[in-house]
Amino acid sequence: MSMNTLAVEAVAKAGGFPKPPSSDSALAGLSKYIPTESVTLYIAAVSAQSALAGLIPWLTATVTYWIFVVLTPIICFLLWARQVANAKKENKDFKVSLLSPKSWPWWKMIASTIAFLVWALAVPGNPIMPPGSEAGGVVAAFAAIFVSTILSLFEPPSDKKQT
Numbered sequence: 001m002s003m004n005t006l007a008v009e010a011v012a013k014a015g016g017f018p019k020p021p022s023s024d025s026a027l028a029g030l031s032k033y034i035p036t037e038s039v040t041l042y043i044a045a046v047s048a049q050s051a052l053a054g055l056i057p058w059l060t061a062t063v064t065y066w067i068f069v070v071l072t073p074i075i076c077f078l079l080w081a082r083q084v085a086n087a088k089k090e091n092k093d094f095k096v097s098l099l100s101p102k103s104w105p106w107w108k109m110i111a112s113t114i115a116f117l118v119w120a121l122a123v124p125g126n127p128i129m130p131p132g133s134e135a136g137g138v139v140a141a142f143a144a145i146f147v148s149t150i151l152s153l154f155e156p157p158s159d160k161k162q163t
Contacts (some may be wrong), residue, residue: 003035008071010105011087014096033108033115033151034144037079038072042116046125052084062127065120072116073109078095080105111151119144 044050045064052059087094096103121128121140129136 003037003069003076003108004079004083006033006076006108006112007083007105010080011083011096014084014103015088015091015094025146031145031148033070033111033148034119035076035112035116037075038068038116039119041071042068042120043123046123049125060127061125065127069113069117076109076112077104080108107156111155114163115144115148115151118147142158 042064045068046061049059049061076152081098084094084096084098087096118140120126122137122144124137129140
C-alpha cells in the first residue's frame with residue numbers, strides 16, 4: 001500500500017480529513033504496509049546499480065539497501081506531514097502539530113520500514129541474497145506478504161479505527 005495512503009489514514013484518525021474508504025479486505029491486509037514509494041525508488045536504484053558504480057564507487061548494493069531502509073520512515077513521515085499541512089488548510093480547527101513526536105505516525109513508519117526490509121530481499125540484485133538465488137527471492141517474496149499480513153494483525157487498535 002502506498003505510504004501516502006497510510007499518511008492520509010493517520011491524518012483522518014486525528015480528525016483532519018473524512019475517513020478514507022475502508023481497506024479491510026484480505027488483499028489490503030496482505031499489502032498494507034509494503035511501502036510502494038520506497039520500493040519503486042529502490043527498484044530503480046538497483047536497476048541502475050552497475051551504471052552508478054562507475055560514478056559513485058562507494059554506492060554499493062549494500063549501501064543502497066540501507067539508504068532505502070533509512071529513507072522509508074523519512075518518506076512516510078514527510079508524506080504524513082504533507083497531509084497534515086493540507087488538513088490544516090482545509091480545517092482551521094485541526095490541531096495536530098508536526099513538531100510533536102507524540103502525534104507522529106510511529107506505527108506506520110516502523111511497520112513500513114520492516115515491510116521494506118523484507119520486501120527488498122525479493123528484488124533481484126539485493127545485497128543479502130546470493131547472486132543466482134532464485135529460490136531465495138521467491139521465499140523473500142512470500143515472506144514480504146507474510147510480514148505485511150502479520151504487521152496488519154499487530155496494528156495498534158487506535159490505528160485500526162481508520163482501516
